[in-house]
Amino acid sequence: MGDWPTFGWCSRVKNYPVAGSTYFYSAQTGTTANTKGAWEEIIATTPFDGLVNIRHLEYYNPDTYLWDLGVGSAGSEVVVIENIIANFEKSYNPQQFILPYMIPAGSRVAVRVQYDGTSDRFVPFNAGMMECNGWGRAHNLAAAFETVGANTADSTGTELDSGATANTYPAAPYTQITSATANDWRGFYVLLGFQANALPGDASHQIQIAVGASSSETVIVSELPRRSQDNPPRSSMAFSPYFGIDIPAGTRLSARQRSTVTGTADRKCEIVLLGVRR
Amino acid sequence: MTNFPGLVDQGHEIVCKPIGTSPYYTTVTAGAANTKGSFATIGTCPAGWGGVPTVVIHGTSADTGTYLIDFIVASSFADVVTNFFFSMPTTQGYQEHFTVTFPIRVTAGATLQARCQADGGSDVLWMSTIFHPIGAFNSSQVLSQSVTWGANASGQTRGTELDPGTSADTKPATFTQIIAATAQDIKGFMICAGRSAVGSYFESNFMLDIAVGASSSEVVIVEDFGLVAHVNGDCPLPRVSPFFPIPIPAGTRISARVQCDATDIAWRLIDIVLVAFY
Numbered sequence: 001m002g003d004w005p006t007f008g009w010c011s012r013v014k015n016y017p018v019a020g021s022t023y024f025y026s027a028q029t030g031t032t033a034n035t036k037g038a039w040e041e042i043i044a045t046t047p048f049d050g051l052v053n054i055r056h057l058e059y060y061n062p063d064t065y066l067w068d069l070g071v072g073s074a075g076s077e078v079v080v081i082e083n084i085i086a087n088f089e090k091s092y093n094p095q096q097f098i099l100p101y102m103i104p105a106g107s108r109v110a111v112r113v114q115y116d117g118t119s120d121r122f123v124p125f126n127a128g129m130m131e132c133n134g135w136g137r138a139h140n141l142a143a144a145f146e147t148v149g150a151n152t153a154d155s156t157g158t159e160l161d162s163g164a165t166a167n168t169y170p171a172a173p174y175t176q177i178t179s180a181t182a183n184d185w186r187g188f189y190v191l192l193g194f195q196a197n198a199l200p201g202d203a204s205h206q207i208q209i210a211v212g213a214s215s216s217e218t219v220i221v222s223e224l225p226r227r228s229q230d231n232p233p234r235s236s237m238a239f240s241p242y243f244g245i246d247i248p249a250g251t252r253l254s255a256r257q258r259s260t261v262t263g264t265a266d267r268k269c270e271i272v273l274l275g276v277r278r
Numbered sequence: 279m280t281n282f283p284g285l286v287d288q289g290h291e292i293v294c295k296p297i298g299t300s301p302y303y304t305t306v307t308a309g310a311a312n313t314k315g316s317f318a319t320i321g322t323c324p325a326g327w328g329g330v331p332t333v334v335i336h337g338t339s340a341d342t343g344t345y346l347i348d349f350i351v352a353s354s355f356a357d358v359v360t361n362f363f364f365s366m367p368t369t370q371g372y373q374e375h376f377t378v379t380f381p382i383r384v385t386a387g388a389t390l391q392a393r394c395q396a397d398g399g400s401d402v403l404w405m406s407t408i409f410h411p412i413g414a415f416n417s418s419q420v421l422s423q424s425v426t427w428g429a430n431a432s433g434q435t436r437g438t439e440l441d442p443g444t445s446a447d448t449k450p451a452t453f454t455q456i457i458a459a460t461a462q463d464i465k466g467f468m469i470c471a472g473r474s475a476v477g478s479y480f481e482s483n484f485m486l487d488i489a490v491g492a493s494s495s496e497v498v499i500v501e502d503f504g505l506v507a508h509v510n511g512d513c514p515l516p517r518v519s520p521f522f523p524i525p526i527p528a529g530t531r532i533s534a535r536v537q538c539d540a541t542d543i544a545w546r547l548i549d550i551v552l553v554a555f556y
Binding site: 010011012013014015016017018019020021023024053055096097098126128130204205206220221222223224225227236237240241242243244245260 | 301332377406410449484498501503504
């Protein structure tokens with residue numbers, strides 16, 4: 001996914017950590033299950049105004065995490081995005097995305113993470129900064145973000161269950177992700193993970209995202225593909241492309257999934273939506 | 279639903295293809311070893327609006343090759359992207375899918391097709407597509423053509439090999455040339471990274487630089503882009519970078535170098551290809 005609006009205003013991309021013998025930063029989850037750990041600095045001082053490109057690297061254990069991105073000096077971090085769901089296994093394609101959000105030169109950028117255990121506390125990240133000069137001419141950037149569907153009590157999202165009939169979407173009502181968005185959105189990302197402690201099987205899935213009242217849903221994203229595999233366990237895509245669909249404040253958002261399989265552990269996933277606010 | 283600037287009259291549904299009960303994807307089969315197979319339709323842009331395509335390449339659970347993929351718009355036979363470089367893991371079961379969004383407009387109703395070659399011959403990829411209306415953050419400025427640099431498709435299925443040398447954690451003094459002189463003014467590019475001809479990795483971490491300029495006078499434009507390659511997966515990850523909107527004029531020499539924390543010949547080499555858009 002790209003930074004289309006910055007044509008002509010980008011001359012360089014700088015990544016972190018910088019060259020040396022450290023290739024990624026390890027954020028630690030909280031010492032108590034389902035609590036955020038300390039902020040882990042990933043960029044000490046941004047070198048120019050730019051968009052941040054976050055890469056959450058592979059991890060060795062099939063756990064599900066929620067992570068936050070913050071900006072600000074140590075001890076005074078301000079959350080920019082919160083509760084991004086991620087689940088990873090070794091050799092997994094990294095979760096990687098560019099946020100449509102300007103971070104000014106001189107900023108400190110950090111992440112923090114939680115998960116539902118305490119034995120796999122280290123989660124690797126690295127990051128890049130894409131220069132974006134001439135901000136007054138850029139457009140379609142976010143004022144802020146709104147996350148819906150995350151469940152911080154168990155470090156997952158909202159569960160989608162395809163049901164006991166293969167290749168068939170469950171009948172309405174769809175599974176509610178939020179009863180009402182708090183803000184106007186100019187678009188969103190779909191974040192997907194498998195259930196914690198219920199590892200997936202080898203299967204294909206498709207997801208619909210909808211707006212509207214219960215049993216009167218209107219689909220706005222249709223047949224979003226997802227694959228799950230069991231050895232090692234994984235669910236992808238973990239992070240959708242950016243979907244530039246306007247959603248006014250107060251909108252109910254819901255989703256449903258269909259699958260090629262019907263096993264109770266195989267046919268479920270966790271979903272979170274990251275709304276990009278106007 | 280409110281129409282916000284940038285999406286007025288652009289429609290409000292993101293459509294992923296294929297639609298229907300089964301299959302959940304299109305199978306694209308390579309020809310004989312290092313030979314392109316036949317084109318297969320992987321999606322059709324909705325009739326009402328032109329869109330930007332995201333291609334989803336699914337893990338097949340079976341094939342383990344290195345691929346070069348062509349994408350075309352069938353109605354005009356215009357190339358969208360040629361020789362997109364992609365590696366599957368070498369261990370079955372470690373496959374997963376990933377997404378890439380091309381900043382190219384596909385006209386309303388046009389059909390997107392793909393074909394591929396693989397070093398193993400007759401390997402298959404599963405693909406689906408997502409079409410985004412023009413106007414969002416990732417599709418507000420779209421381009422019409424692409425050019426690929428560094429691919430080696432004749433008698434092999436590779437990119438341009440980068441060797442960090444035998445000193446761990448150290449960038450080589452000499453850059454490897456990707457192209458001597460670009461033929462077009464380009465608006466930006468993405469980096470495809472894949473397994474080298476002898477690649478069989480064991481927890482290798484990389485930092486990649488992309489540079490412009492004459493030999494021995496290179497200026498780095500993408501600095502310290504992080505990659506990781508694990509045992510079993512045997513793929514430098516991420517397989518493709520974000521789109522970097524760095525304009526490069528025609529006639530520019532482009533080169534690259536990489537450092538690695540491993541020095542074994544099988545662990546330290548990677549291949550790269552650059553896909554540029556204009």
